Amino acid sequence: MNKKTFGNKLVASPYIVWSAIFIVVPLIIMLYFALTDSSGNFTLANLSGLGEYKKAFAISILYAAIATVITLLLAYPMAYFMSKLKISSQRMIFMIVMIPMWMNFLIRTYSWITILANTGLINTFLKNIGLRPLKLINTPGAVILGMVYDFIPYMILPIYSVMSKIDNSLLEASEDLGSNGFNKFKRVIFPLSRPGVISGITMVFVPSVSTFYISQKLGGNKTMLIGDTIEYFFNLGPDYYNIASAISLVLMVMILICLFIMNRFSDGEEGGVLM
Amino acid sequence: MEKENIVELKNISVAFDGEQVLDQLNLGIKDKEFITLLGPSGCGKTTTLRLIAGFLEPDCGDVVFEGKKINGVPAYKRQVNTIFQRYALFPHLNVYENVAFGLRVKKLPENEIKQKVTEMLSLVNLSGFEKRNIATLSGGQQQRVAIARAIANHPKVLLLDEPLAALDLKLRKDMQKELKKIQQQLGITFIFVTHDQEEALTMSDRVVVMDKGKIQQVGTPQDIYNEPKNAFVADFIGESNIVDGKMLKDYRVEFSGQEFRCLDRGFSQNEQVDVVVRPEDVDIVEYDKGMLKGKVTSVAFLGVHYEIIVDIGGFKWMIQTTDEHFVNDRVGLYIEPDAIHIMKKSEYSGLYGDYSSYSEEIDHLSDVEEE
Numbered sequence: 289m290n291k292k293t294f295g296n297k298l299v300a301s302p303y304i305v306w307s308a309i310f311i312v313v314p315l316i317i318m319l320y321f322a323l324t325d326s327s328g329n330f331t332l333a334n335l336s337g338l339g340e341y342k343k344a345f346a347i348s349i350l351y352a353a354i355a356t357v358i359t360l361l362l363a364y365p366m367a368y369f370m371s372k373l374k375i376s377s378q379r380m381i382f383m384i385v386m387i388p389m390w391m392n393f394l395i396r397t398y399s400w401i402t403i404l405a406n407t408g409l410i411n412t413f414l415k416n417i418g419l420r421p422l423k424l425i426n427t428p429g430a431v432i433l434g435m436v437y438d439f440i441p442y443m444i445l446p447i448y449s450v451m452s453k454i455d456n457s458l459l460e461a462s463e464d465l466g467s468n469g470f471n472k473f474k475r476v477i478f479p480l481s482r483p484g485v486i487s488g489i490t491m492v493f494v495p496s497v498s499t500f501y502i503s504q505k506l507g508g509n510k511t512m513l514i515g516d517t518i519e520y521f522f523n524l525g526p527d528y529y530n531i532a533s534a535i536s537l538v539l540m541v542m543i544l545i546c547l548f549i550m551n552r553f554s555d556g557e558e559g560g561v562l563m
Numbered sequence: 564m565e566k567e568n569i570v571e572l573k574n575i576s577v578a579f580d581g582e583q584v585l586d587q588l589n590l591g592i593k594d595k596e597f598i599t600l601l602g603p604s605g606c607g608k609t610t611t612l613r614l615i616a617g618f619l620e621p622d623c624g625d626v627v628f629e630g631k632k633i634n635g636v637p638a639y640k641r642q643v644n645t646i647f648q649r650y651a652l653f654p655h656l657n658v659y660e661n662v663a664f665g666l667r668v669k670k671l672p673e674n675e676i677k678q679k680v681t682e683m684l685s686l687v688n689l690s691g692f693e694k695r696n697i698a699t700l701s702g703g704q705q706q707r708v709a710i711a712r713a714i715a716n717h718p719k720v721l722l723l724d725e726p727l728a729a730l731d732l733k734l735r736k737d738m739q740k741e742l743k744k745i746q747q748q749l750g751i752t753f754i755f756v757t758h759d760q761e762e763a764l765t766m767s768d769r770v771v772v773m774d775k776g777k778i779q780q781v782g783t784p785q786d787i788y789n790e791p792k793n794a795f796v797a798d799f800i801g802e803s804n805i806v807d808g809k810m811l812k813d814y815r816v817e818f819s820g821q822e823f824r825c826l827d828r829g830f831s832q833n834e835q836v837d838v839v840v841r842p843e844d845v846d847i848v849e850y851d852k853g854m855l856k857g858k859v860t861s862v863a864f865l866g867v868h869y870e871i872i873v874d875i876g877g878f879k880w881m882i883q884t885t886d887e888h889f890v891n892d893r894v895g896l897y898i899e900p901d902a903i904h905i906m907k908k909s910e911y912s913g914l915y916g917d918y919s920s921y922s923e924e925i926d927h928l929s930d931v932e933e934e
């Protein structure tokens with residue numbers, strides 16, 4: 289890959305054009321709005337005024353972190369057992385994990401409203417068996433649940449993918465060298481699955497930290513996440529594009545820093561692909 | 564006798580999906596010997612090793628280690644280490660950590676690990692490679708790491724599953740010598756698997772020839788070569804002419820319409836037998852002086868010798884000689900009594916040992932494939 293031939297460049301060119309239009313240009317537009325005032329003059333005021341949104345940033349990061357940890361704890365064993373099944377069963381479970389991903393996020397999130405609402409499935413059930421209804425919807429727990437539910441396939445798939453590629457002879461070798469089940473996991477399975485874990489964490493944390501519809505639908509309007517803040521300002525009209533862009537810019541820089549740190553963990557091991 | 568066997572396989576049978584892979588296998592392996600399982604692909608060599616290593620349990624029969632039955636003992640508790648066919652080195656660990664793996668599992672103190680790893684790496688000529696990523700090593704170097712990793716644990720028995728199959732010819736020859744040296748130096752029992760008969764003959768104290776999940780013959784390389792038990796063994800080890808014969812009485816055999824003196828006895832009168840004559844044991848003489856008479860149908864020069872095919876009454880004999888002959892020469896064959904080896908008829912009779920379909924090209928190609 290070091291020396292790119294002309295042929296390679298030719299093949300890559302549609303991709304380069306595509307990325308230029310849909311990634312680079314929007315970034316430049318965002319940067320422009322973030323660094324100008326409403327009449328188009330250069331200013332840093334948008335950025336320096338962001339202290340106000342500290343709380344939204346903090347809550348977003350906290351919720352996303354909790355959701356990521358829960359997702360990892362659920363997905364890791366799941367991916368491990370999946371990789372141990374017969375190939376035919378693996379395919380089936382793979383499909384079951386994939387199917388929800390073909391559905392729109394918004395619809396999937398809505399479905400939780402009908403489950404968690406005060407008159408929803410759970411509370412109706414509780415009432416029917418004579419228990420007091422619970423406050424489920426519009427709580428931080430519901431928001432985190434939504435994040436876990438929406439993004440867990442992005443955790444399962446990369447972990448499953450590295451796990452299923454672990455050569456069985458490596459596991460036998462470790463057993464041969466005296467490892468019991470625990471040592472086999474600690475010294476071989478876990479280190480070899482780490483690239484999948486890292487890409488899973490990234491793929492869950494990034495959309496969680498920037499989400500806005502999950503918190504709106506499942507959190508009521510009580511918890512303003514940073515995504516909600518951005519959406520709120522954009523909805524106020526063109527005068528607020530500058531402040532919204534500035535928040536987006538900071539969020540993006542924060543995410544990039546996270547990605548950078550995560551990639552350091554994977555020490556350039558292959559497999560740590562970020563989407 | 565029983566006592567000095569470090570490993571014993573007793574009446575082992577294994578079937579996968581109804582297919583019998585090992586059939587009533589019995590084998591005793593002596594302490595500190597270099598024993599080789601030799602046989603064609605799919606004959607059950609790897610399966611046999613996996614039974615001893617503990618990765619597989621037999622359907623019936625016992626695996627015995629130092630006199631104790633070890634059926635059901637998990638692999639990690641067995642004092643046996645394996646060198647896997649494709650090395651199975653840990654890609655996330657460097658050379659040092661790969662070799663240290665078994666020692667770390669045993670929780671040895673760091674200075675002891677360091678000393679042991681250093682010693683092992685120098686034993687396999689890899690000093691200075693400690694920090695190297697295993698992906699950057701050549702095939703031969705990876706092989707050495709695999710050896711160091713296995714013997715660092717002081718196994719009593721080392722299982723080697725075609726460890727040299729992926730190396731080129733020259734490297735393979737070097738590694739054969741080195742493995743033999745290491746085995747003698749450390750005094751470990753080696754159970755070695757190969758489908759290369761030359762490798763088996765040069766390295767082993769004893770060779771176990773297997774086919775179709777059964778042991779065909781166990782013996783020293785000399786025994787196996789000089790006294791093959793049946794047509795399969797005779798054909799698999801080296802080149803052989805195998806013809807139908809009849810034991811007239813002790814020391815007298817008839818084949819190809821002629822009577823010969825031989826050194827074999829103990830067959831019943833007029834028993835049908837297989838007669839083996841190695842190509843290098845046949846002398847080509849003048850037509851009139853030959854015990855058998857025929858016509859040369861092909862000649863190939865192989866450097867050290869010629870390989871000549873002679874048609875004798877429709878059966879093609881292979882003869883190796885340093886004298887040159889030409890196609891269509893009429894020649895006689897002379898066979899000494901000690902060149903004739905008599906075998907009982909077996910399921911393999913008639914399947915091997917005729918060079919009618921022999922073509923150098925095909926033989927040449929399959930040789931290259933095996934390298």
Ligand SMILES: Nc1ncnc2c1ncn2[C@@H]1O[C@H](COP(=O)(O)OP(=O)(O)OP(=O)(O)O)[C@@H](O)[C@H]1O
Pocket residue numbers: 579580584602603604605606607608609610611758
């Ligand atoms: N886990 C398994 N499931 C089903 N069949 C198997 C399994 N392992 C081995 N076999 C079959 O058992 C037979 C013997 O296999 P084995 O690996 O012992 O052969 P081998 O002598 O080592 O051959 P090779 O020289 O090709 O390595 C083969 O027919 C193989 O297909």
Ligand SMILES: [Mg+2]
Pocket residue numbers: 608609610724
């Ligand atoms: Mg094998």
